[in-house]
Amino acid sequence: MKFRFDLTKHVAATRANVIANYLDLEHLDMHSGLGDCEVLTETDRCACFTLVSRIGPFRFRNLHYYEFRPPDTIVNAVRSPLGPMIVTSTVRELDSGTSDVHSEVDVHTEIDLPALLYPFRSLLERLLRRTNRTILEEDRSILERRQRLLGDTVRDYLRKEQHLLFKEAFRASLESGRS
């Protein structure tokens, strides 16, 4: 039974920085509720990986299909214990009219809940929103520090020795001025 909800996140960083953070799997270990990521396969814009989520005392190893749709969208389809879940994140850079940069991330979540769990959908939504907020706060420390120290540049993410998902697609998106 399909269940959907939306949330919007704001962060003081450029869209390129936000997208780079999405594509940087190496930082996932710093999140309190995530870890032990392992890439199983990767093409130029799609990847499949496993990732452990920790919720309270429970640990779930979820299978993720991750896709970058340049210039601004990340699709994350997850086979989770709650059922198949598709999370689509779209990043927009806002024109603040000042030198401050600001981006808005629209996150659309759709879960195909088993009938048994459907009555608990409000509780699950609260739990997922809280998890999302926690992840955002942890990412904010990266994004806003990078913005302050390094400005708009994401060149360091594109270094040869740097591991980043879909690096060439991201680079092409930047060069065409789309990210």
Next chain:
Amino acid sequence: MQRGGDPLPDRVLCEISLAELDRDGSVWREVGGHEILAVATADGVRVYNGVCPHLGGPLSQSCVRGDRVRCPWHRYEFDVSDGRCRTVPGHPWRNLPGRRETKPARLRLQPLRHEIAGDRVRVLQRGSE
């Protein structure tokens, strides 16, 4: 160097007491937007920029253990005696056959100019900076 003049003198960014270093092994300072790590090593005092050379992480949020300091963002470890990156954590591609081998990145902590004056370490910034 100033055109037609003498070079500007170095500016003292901050001073750290050697007693503080002896007691704690390492000291963090944030001065005027600069993050500074001073460490007592077997070969003397080393002073580095506290911004991780990998992606800009805050090394000040970690602590020096033995001869290593570890960035909290990506867990890269740096040797405080020479600043070299020694450990790249098992990254997510580690088991993908034929792809992206794990090897220490060619990254180094950025050493900062400093001088020992009596019982203090003076961290310096070039006059032109």
